[in-house]
Amino acid sequence: MQRISRREFVKRTAVTGAMLTSVTSIQAFLAACNTSTSTSSKPSKLTIAAVQGAEDGPLKKVAPMYQSQSGITIEVVEFPYDQLFEKLVTTFQANGSSYDLCMMDDPWMPKFGTMGALQPLDTNFGFTRDADIPSIVYDVGTWPPPNGPVPPTEQGKSPHLYGITIVGNVEMFMYRKDLSSSPPTTWDDVLANAKKFNKSGFSGYVIRGKATNPASSDSLPILWSFGGDIFDANWKVMLDSTASIDAITFLTQTLKKYAEPGAENTDAADRDRLIAIGHAFQSTTWPAEVTGVVEAQGVSQVIGKMGYIPIPQGPSGKGIGMMGNWLLGIPKGSHNGSYAAAFIKWLIQADNMKTYVQNGGIPTRTSLLNDPTLGQANPYFPALAKSLAAPPNWRPRTDQWNAVETIYGTAVNQAVAGLKSPKDALTAAASQIRTTMKQAGYPS
């Protein structure tokens, strides 16, 4: 047994600590540089970065089926909405290989497409369009966008499919069909019903007016249905146009008279609660809100009392829903691209998608949306099928969308709260958006 002095012991400990620190630093540096090597052998598992909530629940439920069929484990790593986006952006910036698949909200596609963060599913893995799935569903996963304005940096690039929708979200409209004999077809009908049914403790309309994303999502279908928009076909900002101001005035002043108290702080959960306890007549809605709360057994008091329809028509003569599809894509850094692609193909096969729907999934296949058996458990399916066929709008396909949404959603919130008139709020927002877009190289 070798004896060492206390001084020697301290010295050795210090040296060991210093070496460990150095090794850790070098490892961290190497990891940051992504020096790992790729493998093409069959992986034991595929890792999916997913959004936590109703959107990824069905995916987790069908994952074991795939494991039993293929022998590959599907590991779903969940993040809250905002964190998932930030996590993916930082992972893509580092070209990391942490995830073989990622769930993406459709407004994220421009950012990821511009970054070149994803592997093309058509050229790399042979994905083709299926006639049972509406074209818009493939279009939303294509970059650069096959129609509408294309960001200046992306013009001239050939479009490729980078994402496949697994949650066919489209914003719709819900109302109390037990109280009204016919569904509203226009926003004037919506206003008339709001007036008619509004009383103490029962709101004629629910505005989801919390600042930024909620206010933006709630108001965009109205903006579009009134003929307004944020950009025209050449990226010129038209948020301060008469049609846009009229739309936001209608929402934040005319309709607000019959809306719930505290509309400027209402988010989706608050809206669902008001509807589910029978304290409100109508509002816009997303499928996940319907399945998660409004039609959920043991939660809602209005099961079977709600009617679901596409977004009502505005003065433009159109009722335009908003897409909120969740897509699956394969990060460029993934070393298991072909296996990840095989999983996506498996998931969207008609029979597997049916199982997925039976587990709470929101389908994109028209045959499933119009399936009467599935429709009984999901009363909004016919409205969703119509909304997808309409087709709905997607949010402007620019990598600046998050910034634009923050500015626009704050302006709408200011108008809902009465801090500014709709005209002043939109004029200021339009100016800010012009500056932002100009700095990003857009011809605003």
Added chain:
Amino acid sequence: MSRLVAEPPTPTAPQPVRVGRRRRSRQERLAYLILLPALGTVFVIVTIPFILVLMQSISADDGTLVGLRNFSRALGNPLLYDALRATGVYTLIVLPTEILLGLTFALLVHRTVRRSGVRAAVYVLAIVPLVVPPVAIGVVARLIYAPSYGVLNVILERLGLLHQEINWLGNPTLAMLSVASVDVWQWTPFVYLVLFSGLQTVPRESVEAAQLDGATWWTQFLYIEFSYLRPLFLLILFFRLADVLRVFDHIFILTGGGPGTTTQLLSLYMYRIEFKFFDSGQAAALAVIVLVSISILYALITRVLPLERE
């Protein structure tokens, strides 16, 4: 196998006298060696990121150097001044309130509660808000202040104090007070704990002598206890100022910065510049500006409120 033993005593033979530089130098080398792991860690997790932020603040997205353009863009953004105003108002509400309440509780418990069991119970109660995650606090606070189903409105209505619902989170003034109240609830116990521990260091003899001389509660506090607490006030100010600059979770959940930008504090504004606008150059410039400003502020505070007890 090595075994740790005490160093053997110096043998009888006279050792050459190691004086001055060589001996100190050896000790210094050992000291530096011991410090190396800690310094290395600090270098990796603090210095490198700081250098990267500095580089980012003078670079464009593609890495080209742009001088101070990011700084001028950051300072030219009118939303920055909204955020600074909101942060200033928030600070002016929460800091004095927390210090006043924390001091009052600390003095009350110190002077009136003698039983150690009760003191321990108060101590545990004071710890609870500090260990609850801010997100959870935000969610609970939303249940209290939310429109239409908020617990506070329901209680006030049932007590007959309210006939029309108060829009706690929709009115700009009330929204600021609501988010500030959450901070006060969570961090007053921290002030209490620090000041209460400071009060334990006041020599009993001094207090007894003052009491014999007829000192009142107030004079006892002002002329004896306050001088022991002064360095702790500075500590509280430092910690809480830093915390206020980091406040995020409960505001994000309660108001999302609204109505409008009324409660969009500096941290939320910087988050949005980085993760919503993806303007990493401007976000980095903001981070540097905040770091420099807070360093100057801390230096001024240290000069005005000297750390040492007189």
